[in-house]
Amino acid sequence: MLQVADLTKRYGHLTALSEVAFSIRPGEVLGLIxxxxxxxxxxxxxxxxxxxxxxxxxxxxxxILTARQRSAKVFYLPDGIAPWPTQTVRWALNFIVGFFxxxxxxxxxxxxxxxxxxxxxxxxxxxxSLLDSRIGTLSKGQRKRALLAVGLLTPQPVLLSDxxxxxxxxxxxxxxxxTLRQHAAAGRTLLLSIxxxxxxxxxxxxxxxxxxxxxxxxxxLEELSALAASRGAPSSDLxxxxxxxx
Amino acid sequence: MIRRWLWLVDKECRELISSRAWWVMLxxxxxxxxxxxxxxxxxxxxxxxxxxxxxxxxxAFSPLIGVWAPTFxxxxxxxxxxxxxxxxxxxxxxxQSGALKIELQSQMSAFARIAAKAVVLLGGWIVxxxxxxxxxxxxxxxxxxxxxxxxxxxxxxHVLNAGLTIALAAATxxxxxxPSTAAILTLSVTVGTWIVNFIAAVHGxxxxxxxxxxxxAMVAEFQHGLVxxxxxxxxxxxxxxxxxxxxxxxxxxVAVRRRxxxxxxxxxxxxxxxxxxxxxxxxxxxxxxxxxxxxKADEAALAQIRSPLRIEVHLAPEDxxxxxxxxxxxxxxxxxxxxxQIDYVSATSIGLFEQTSPHYGEIWYEVAGRRxxxxxxxxxxxxxxxxxxxxxxxxxxxxxxxxxxxxxxxxPKNAAMVFYGIWPALVSGAFFLAGLxxxxxxxxxxxxxxxxx
Numbered sequence: 001m002l003q004v005a006d007l008t009k010r011y012g013h014l015t016a017l018s019e020v021a022f023s024i025r026p027g028e029v030l031g032l033i034x035x036x037x038x039x040x041x042x043x044x045x046x047x048x049x050x051x052x053x054x055x056x057x058x059x060x061x062x063x064i065l066t067a068r069q070r071s072a073k074v075f076y077l078p079d080g081i082a083p084w085p086t087q088t089v090r091w092a093l094n095f096i097v098g099f100f101x102x103x104x105x106x107x108x109x110x111x112x113x114x115x116x117x118x119x120x121x122x123x124x125x126x127x128x129s130l131l132d133s134r135i136g137t138l139s140k141g142q143r144k145r146a147l148l149a150v151g152l153l154t155p156q157p158v159l160l161s162d163x164x165x166x167x168x169x170x171x172x173x174x175x176x177x178x179t180l181r182q183h184a185a186a187g188r189t190l191l192l193s194i195x196x197x198x199x200x201x202x203x204x205x206x207x208x209x210x211x212x213x214x215x216x217x218x219x220x221l222e223e224l225s226a227l228a229a230s231r232g233a234p235s236s237d238l239x240x241x242x243x244x245x246x
Numbered sequence: 247m248i249r250r251w252l253w254l255v256d257k258e259c260r261e262l263i264s265s266r267a268w269w270v271m272l273x274x275x276x277x278x279x280x281x282x283x284x285x286x287x288x289x290x291x292x293x294x295x296x297x298x299x300x301x302x303x304x305x306a307f308s309p310l311i312g313v314w315a316p317t318f319x320x321x322x323x324x325x326x327x328x329x330x331x332x333x334x335x336x337x338x339x340x341x342q343s344g345a346l347k348i349e350l351q352s353q354m355s356a357f358a359r360i361a362a363k364a365v366v367l368l369g370g371w372i373v374x375x376x377x378x379x380x381x382x383x384x385x386x387x388x389x390x391x392x393x394x395x396x397x398x399x400x401x402x403x404h405v406l407n408a409g410l411t412i413a414l415a416a417a418t419x420x421x422x423x424x425p426s427t428a429a430i431l432t433l434s435v436t437v438g439t440w441i442v443n444f445i446a447a448v449h450g451x452x453x454x455x456x457x458x459x460x461x462x463a464m465v466a467e468f469q470h471g472l473v474x475x476x477x478x479x480x481x482x483x484x485x486x487x488x489x490x491x492x493x494x495x496x497x498x499x500v501a502v503r504r505r506x507x508x509x510x511x512x513x514x515x516x517x518x519x520x521x522x523x524x525x526x527x528x529x530x531x532x533x534x535x536x537x538x539x540x541x542k543a544d545e546a547a548l549a550q551i552r553s554p555l556r557i558e559v560h561l562a563p564e565d566x567x568x569x570x571x572x573x574x575x576x577x578x579x580x581x582x583x584x585x586x587q588i589d590y591v592s593a594t595s596i597g598l599f600e601q602t603s604p605h606y607g608e609i610w611y612e613v614a615g616r617r618x619x620x621x622x623x624x625x626x627x628x629x630x631x632x633x634x635x636x637x638x639x640x641x642x643x644x645x646x647x648x649x650x651x652x653x654x655x656x657x658p659k660n661a662a663m664v665f666y667g668i669w670p671a672l673v674s675g676a677f678f679l680a681g682l683x684x685x686x687x688x689x690x691x692x693x694x695x696x697x698x699x
Contacts, residue, residue, distance in 0.1 A: 048499075
């Protein structure tokens with residue numbers, strides 16, 4: 001179990017995140033839900049170690065993780081990037097496995113899980129026909145799937161994916177959701193930043209509702225429904241619950 | 247970890263090969279070297295008697311000064327104006343594409359990451375250096391003389407200069423958000439070193455000392471076949487510092503304040519290392535004509551002087567006689583007697599208005615209370631004055647020690663075809679072939695298959 005606590009990030013006078021705290025359980029699919037500008041990407045970037053924060057810690061049990069220890073446990077897949085644009089998808093997948101040491105197995109102390117193979121991921125995300133395409137030439141949806149494959153091949157036990165369904169059509173979106181569930185079943189912990197609540201409801205086990213840089217609720221749909229009901233807005237629909245709590 | 251680093255090197259190689267900036271540099275290098283080489287060989291040939299010109303100075307001819315210094319100067323030009331863009335593209339490209347955010351999440355240190363880029367960039371530079379190597383092959387085919395130690399010194403100086411450029415460009419690309427800002431900053435530093443050289447020429451003193459370590463001055467010494475340990479140490483220190491700065495600022499997840507204080511600490515350490523490095527005195531004259539040294543007989547005589555030698559020069563920094571004195575005599579003297587004390591006395595920077603002063607132009611030599619004065623700035627006159635105050639006398643120079651030179655009255659045959667025709671054609675062909683998709687050279691995870699869980 002990882003616990004994020006006391007996370008605050010300011011950009012000058014603007015507070016992007018304020019005393020954010022929540023937990024990540026092994027093998028779950030946790031949805032980070034919030035409107036645009038709610039601080040989802042900032043939170044992910046800090047967890048992934050690519051953005052400093054004013055305050056904030058991550059605990060694994062009783063131990064506070066250093067930045068290096070955190071990067072051994074968490075991999076962050078950003079949205080809207082086009083890394084290695086002149087290289088092929090095949091090369092990128094091989095590179096990730098080679099560079100991150102995936103072939104050497106998961107880092108010590110990580111959650112136990114079965115590492116994905118390139119074959120599996122290529123098949124699950126329907127990338128076979130794209131393997132020899134350059135990343136820079138892919139469409140938005142194709143690139144999203146290729147990058148998701150990159151994320152799924154990393155050895156860190158927790159994968160943070162920023163907007164994994166963005167740019168995908170309905171069929172691809174369902175296939176990707178199914179793939180993510182398969183990886184969670186194999187022991188990978190997933191934290192997905194999603195602004196489409198229907199996608200989140202379909203894939204996630206639990207939710208963290210983020211709005212205005214603050215956590216407005218955390219739990220399963222039932223737990224959040226109960227929380228919304230306690231505030232006078234009873235509903236079993238995630239959209240209604242989200243609107244009631246944020 | 248080594249294997250992961252090699253994956254990174256493989257990635258950087260691919261990025262370099264897919265970088266048009268590198269191909270442009272490679273393409274431009276042929277004609278750049280060609281212009282310099284053809285012009286140098288033609289001048290060398292004419293001075294050696296080609297087309298009926300007089301051979302009056304042939305015995306002093308050294309390919310180092312006559313051919314290699316101008317030919318390799320194309321490398322200096324490319325290092326100042328082309329290489330920075332290639333380096334910035336390789337370092338800044340990761341940030342622009344988002345690859346940096348992915349790669350930063352490995353357990354590899356930022357310095358190892360930047361070192362991979364530097365190694366690949368240096369490799370790319372060595373490939374580019376194939377153009378001057380072609381010039382050497384052509385020169386040999388003309389029957390020209392090649393003295394490997396001096397040639398290696400020139401080439402080594404340019405590699406070191408390229409290393410400085412790479413480190414500087416890596417640092418600016420890492421510190422700034424955008425490649426264009428990095429390019430402006432890099433060129434500003436380059437222009438800044440030229441300004442230091444200019445100020446040194448006007449004011450002398452500490453400026454002159456600092457100007458001795460600018461890339462231009464460093465390359466000039468290597469081009470004369472001189473290897474100075476202090477210059478090498480300081481250049482290496484600056485390269486490591488530049489790469490260190492790049493590594494510090496590459497860590498996007500570290501607070502800016504901490505990165506700034508680490509940069510200041512690195513700056514202080516570098517300044518201390520450079521200061522200490524400036525006191526290192528060993529140097530080696532690897533030129534065939536020993537152009538940076540007095541004759542061996544004189545060096546042996548000077549080595550016998552045990553008392554402190556003081557020289558007082560009444561010449562302004564910009565006076566051509568002072569430049570002559572430094573180049574022809576004092577720089578050579580410092581190599582034999584590192585602790586010689588040289589004091590410059592002048593009221594102005596150009597000396598034009600001091601000419602009427604009775605002592606202006608005098609050079610005083612003092613050893614153990616004995617003094618001598620001279621106005622000549624030639625090496626022979628300086629040595630004569632020193633011998634007169636020390637009482638030391640050198641043995642005569644033997645016939646073997648006199649450099650006779652290697653005149654060569656041959657026009658630059660085929661050079662234009664090689665550098666203006668074959669080189670661009672080869673580079674264009676290679677560019678086309680490199681554009682075809684390649685498989686992973688480290689495809690241990692089965693490019694058609696996958697890794698096992």
